[in-house]
Amino acid sequence: MKAVVLLSGGLDSTVCMAVAQNRGYELFPISFNYNQRHDRELQSASSIAKHYKATKHIVINTNMDAIGGSALTDNKLAVPVGHADHQDIPITYVPARNLIFLSYALGYAEVTGADHIFIGVNALDYSGYPDCRPEFIQQFQQLANYSTKAGVQDKRQIIIETPLLQLTKKEIVLLGTDLQAPLELTTSCYKGGQRACGHCDSCILRLKGFADAGVVDPILYELGV
Amino acid sequence: MKAVVLLSGGLDSTVCMAVAQNRGYELFPISFNYNQRHDRELQSASSIAKHYKATKHIVINTNMDAIGGSALTDNKLAVPVGHADHQDIPITYVPARNLIFLSYALGYAEVTGADHIFIGVNALDYSGYPDCRPEFIQQFQQLANYSTKAGVQDKRQIIIETPLLQLTKKEIVLLGTDLQAPLELTTSCYKGGQRACGHCDSCILRLKGFADAGVVDPILYELGV
Numbered sequence: 542m543k544a545v546v547l548l549s550g551g552l553d554s555t556v557c558m559a560v561a562q563n564r565g566y567e568l569f570p571i572s573f574n575y576n577q578r579h580d581r582e583l584q585s586a587s588s589i590a591k592h593y594k595a596t597k598h599i600v601i602n603t604n605m606d607a608i609g610g611s612a613l614t615d616n617k618l619a620v621p622v623g624h625a626d627h628q629d630i631p632i633t634y635v636p637a638r639n640l641i642f643l644s645y646a647l648g649y650a651e652v653t654g655a656d657h658i659f660i661g662v663n664a665l666d667y668s669g670y671p672d673c674r675p676e677f678i679q680q681f682q683q684l685a686n687y688s689t690k691a692g693v694q695d696k697r698q699i700i701i702e703t704p705l706l707q708l709t710k711k712e713i714v715l716l717g718t719d720l721q722a723p724l725e726l727t728t729s730c731y732k733g734g735q736r737a738c739g740h741c742d743s744c745i746l747r748l749k750g751f752a753d754a755g756v757v758d759p760i761l762y763e764l765g766v
Numbered sequence: 767m768k769a770v771v772l773l774s775g776g777l778d779s780t781v782c783m784a785v786a787q788n789r790g791y792e793l794f795p796i797s798f799n800y801n802q803r804h805d806r807e808l809q810s811a812s813s814i815a816k817h818y819k820a821t822k823h824i825v826i827n828t829n830m831d832a833i834g835g836s837a838l839t840d841n842k843l844a845v846p847v848g849h850a851d852h853q854d855i856p857i858t859y860v861p862a863r864n865l866i867f868l869s870y871a872l873g874y875a876e877v878t879g880a881d882h883i884f885i886g887v888n889a890l891d892y893s894g895y896p897d898c899r900p901e902f903i904q905q906f907q908q909l910a911n912y913s914t915k916a917g918v919q920d921k922r923q924i925i926i927e928t929p930l931l932q933l934t935k936k937e938i939v940l941l942g943t944d945l946q947a948p949l950e951l952t953t954s955c956y957k958g959g960q961r962a963c964g965h966c967d968s969c970i971l972r973l974k975g976f977a978d979a980g981v982v983d984p985i986l987y988e989l990g991v
Contacts, residue, residue, distance in 0.1 A: 601828060603826060604826060605826070605870075636876040636915070637872045640869040641869040644866040647862045648830075648863070652861055672912075674912070681909060687896070687899070
């Protein structure tokens with residue numbers, strides 16, 4: 542059995558890889574280079590794919606930044622710092638990003654013959670992105686059955702797996718630790734430096750997750766964090 | 767009012783542009799460079815966007831061919847020639863292509879504030895692609911309401927418009943002619959030469975459409991076609 546895994550190189554997608562491997566799937570990770578300001582994430586993804594001896598890791602290059610509108614891909618907008626408990630959808634939201642990622646993953650699953658797609662979306666600690674919600678995933682699952690040759694001609698359903706959907710960051714850290722995921726290879730910081738900044742939304746969520754889990758985060762942070 | 771238009775540079779998407787302009791929308795065309803063997807389509811798209819004085823035309827570059835599996839993007843597979851009435855989904859099918867295209871278009875609509883997305887899918891002369899069917903479009907419409915900040919936070923619905931869905935190629939040619947679409951700027955041939963080959967599936971469908979409509983196709987074909 543084969544699984545496509547959306548692998549960003551961050552904590553959540555790496556725990557997804559660990560879950561997929563633990564369930565015995567042959568692994569086909571897919572990553573995206575979308576001018577997300579730094580390539581540290583992609584280096585992490587590559588290391589993690591190698592760690593898991595993935596059958597084939599593909600990287601999709603796309604100038605998603607041509608669409609504009611996000612601080613993660615638009616250099617004219619600043620990445621906000623300091624609070625992860627906002628009510629509004631934040632400026633780091635990339636329009637339709639998970640939809641775009643899942644669409645490619647579906648094509649890759651069709652070509653490789655994978656029956657499952659793993660995505661590390663999370664409904665609790667999710668920074669307010671609309672395309673991380675359970676309703677979005679359910680709708681995508683329905684659409685998937687209508688969009689591929691596999692679904693229409695061969696009646697082969699491709700299942701979207703979201704093992705982290707209802708987990709807190711603490712539980713994700715514990716799950717990754719239990720499954721011996723290589724958390725030391727992961728990158729979460731929006732800034733992408735040699736050491737994580739410790740202050741961006743992503744670092745704050747990560748640090749809180751490790752602290753709540755009582756696990757030492759194995760990556761390096763800037764001095765004084 | 768604003769509309770995103772999926773503009774490949776082919777006949778159908780150009781007639782879509784004509785319909786959107788005729789309805790009075792400000793036009794935001796989006797095109798894709800996915801290593802589709804030739805860039806003639808993109809040159810056509812650019813000319814057509816200029817013809818319609820589009821507000822902003824973006825081109826998304828993506829190595830969709832990394833996914834593999836299609837004769838349109840995989841140079842190791844030959845484009846088939848000579849019959850357009852097959853039962854099976856043909857080898858020129860690009861896995862999940864319309865899903866990927868619509869996903870980007872949705873992001874672009876969100877950023878530009880467009881309320882409509884025009885796509886030239888066609889359920890009749892559609893070459894057997896699963897993601898050209900009405901059921902696929904209906905499912906995508908449902909998903910769209912769940913995937914964007916616009917849909918979730920602002921309750922702004924983005925409508926997928928498919929003006930060609932139930933038209934024959936003949937009717938598409940007549941509609942384009944009525945609306946004075948610049949059909950002479952369009953490209954349909956899979957081979958992408960200076961003159962259309964006249965023999966690939968796409969050329970055969972196009973030639974039959976013009977013949978049935980009783981309209982002279984204004985593009986150049988290879989001698990002897």
